[in-house]
Amino acid sequence: MMFERPASKSVALIVLVTLISAIVGGGAAAYWWSEECAFLLQERKPHEMAIVFLDVGQGDAIFIQTAKQQNILIDAGEGGRPDFAQAQSVYAGERLIVPFLRCNNINRLDYFITSHPHSDHIGGGPEVISSLEIGELWISGKDHPTSANEALLQEAERWGVKVEAPQEVGGSLLPGTKIELDCGAQLWLLYTNPDAENVNDSSLVVKLRYGETSAMFTGDLEFPGEERLIIHWGEQLDVDILKVGHHGSVRTSTSYPFARIVSPEYSVFTVGAYNTYGHPSPEVIDRLRELGSQIYRTDEEGTIFAFLDGEKIRIENKTELGVHLAAERASGVRPADLSVAIPEREDLPVTDFELKPVPAAERRQARDRLAVDLNNATSGELQTLPGIGESTAENIISYRDRRRRFRRLEDLENVTGIGPATVDRLRGKVKIDGEVLE
Numbered sequence: 020m021m022f023e024r025p026a027s028k029s030v031a032l033i034v035l036v037t038l039i040s041a042i043v044g045g046g047a048a049a050y051w052w053s054e055e056c057a058f059l060l061q062e063r064k065p066h067e068m069a070i071v072f073l074d075v076g077q078g079d080a081i082f083i084q085t086a087k088q089q090n091i092l093i094d095a096g097e098g099g100r101p102d103f104a105q106a107q108s109v110y111a112g113e114r115l116i117v118p119f120l121r122c123n124n125i126n127r128l129d130y131f132i133t134s135h136p137h138s139d140h141i142g143g144g145p146e147v148i149s150s151l152e153i154g155e156l157w158i159s160g161k162d163h164p165t166s167a168n169e170a171l172l173q174e175a176e177r178w179g180v181k182v183e184a185p186q187e188v189g190g191s192l193l194p195g196t197k198i199e200l201d202c203g204a205q206l207w208l209l210y211t212n213p214d215a216e217n218v219n220d221s222s223l224v225v226k227l228r229y230g231e232t233s234a235m236f237t238g239d240l241e242f243p244g245e246e247r248l249i250i251h252w253g254e255q256l257d258v259d260i261l262k263v264g265h266h267g268s269v270r271t272s273t274s275y276p277f278a279r280i281v282s283p284e285y286s287v288f289t290v291g292a293y294n295t296y297g298h299p300s301p302e303v304i305d306r307l308r309e310l311g312s313q314i315y316r317t318d319e320e321g322t323i324f325a326f327l328d329g330e331k332i333r334i335e336n337k338t339e340l341g342v343h344l345a346a347e348r349a350s351g352v353r354p355a356d357l358s359v360a361i362p363e364r365e366d367l368p369v370t371d372f373e374l375k376p377v378p379a380a381e382r383r384q385a386r387d388r389l390a391v392d393l394n395n396a397t398s399g400e401l402q403t404l405p406g407i408g409e410s411t412a413e414n415i416i417s418y419r420d421r422r423r424r425f426r427r428l429e430d431l432e433n434v435t436g437i438g439p440a441t442v443d444r445l446r447g448k449v450k451i452d453g454e455v456l457e
């Protein structure tokens with residue numbers, strides 16, 4: 020750190036925000052702390068790790084605290100843009116994330132990880148950086164010259180925060196950068212792609228493992244990235260908790276193969292109430308539910324807490340914490356001072372676990388398995404292909420119904436909405452009778 024941060028600076032900020040909130044009053048403030056936000060974290064069992072999916076409206080902010088209180092934040096919600104739901108500004112950093120951390124007596128983040136440089140993931144980042152001590156800031160490495168991204172990087176520079184972007188190895192895929200946490204927990208940076216066509220698909224993907232329990236956070240990763248993850252990591256993507264990609268968009272993320280291989284016991288959607296994007300998509304919810312997943316969403320459940328003890332997971336939620344309902348009860352708030360020491364415990368779970376990339380020889384088979392069968396695929400499966408939207412998928416199915424089946428790749432050119440360029444993009448991604456068409 021280049022600058023000292025006296026605690027009083029932030030306390031002053033909190034008091035100021037409280038006052039402003041009280042003056043502005045009622046529904047104007049997305050304002051949410053109370054003693055409760057500290058109780059859940061601090062009264063957990065000594066050996067439990069906490070993952071907190073903060074309700075920051077439409078955006079991501081996920082706080083992780085290990086059993087011995089190492090602190091990690093993945094994404095920092097939206098900045099000052101108006102929230103669709105309540106015609107108010109979100110200011111996730113100063114109104115939600117920093118107050119939440121402060122009321123839990125957290126002044127330092129060991130790791131601040133931003134999945135990708137979109138404002139609903141980094142908008143609150145500058146406030147987080149200026150209010151807390153940051154060990155390392157991890158970014159996807161994707162260039163994105165927006166004011167939100169520049170503000171984040173400038174703030175990091177101003178405070179002398181070390182910024183890390185995972186190195187590219189073997190194309191754009193990561194070999195898996197491992198961060199050892201306390202009590203044997205591990206954080207793996209599985210993937211990023213600074214060369215991705217769009218910013219969402221550059222998302223830095225993180226897997227957390229603690230004993231036998233695990234979680235994965237994919238930012239707004241889209242189909243191409245999901246496919247590369249499957250090919251590179253295979254079954255190791257199977258986790259207990261999934262932060263569902265891109266706020267549950269069916270058009271871009273959570274393909275059938277990805278949902279199947281991850282098969283999460285718990286799926287968490289980070290979405291704003293009444294968002295204008297139609298997130299989360301009912302199809303994605305059904306897709307995960309059919310795999311036996313329990314569904315949680317921040318627009319309905321507020322802030323969602325997952326506690327992992329290395330063997331079991333328990334989930335709690337607080338609807339009153341966060342953007343969604345905070346506006347309805349903005350009174351009676353006060354900073355809490357609830358410092359509860361977490362005692363030492365001997366029998367902590369052992370995380371005996373190493374991730375290994377799928378061997379090159381097997382990646383080809385994985386890719387072949389992922390190819391979509393032109394003669395049997397459902398509309399949803401077809402829509403995970405590049406250049407195929409809902410209407411073109413329906414056209415493929417009605418072509419199949421009329422002509423009975425596809426015999427070669429070029430037959431696709433007879434389908435309304437598909438030209439030679441799209442056919443080219445589908446090479447290696449579709450198959451007929453088990454044979455992948457190149």
Ligand SMILES: [Zn+2]
Nearest residue numbers: 078137139239
């Ligand atoms: Zn997003």
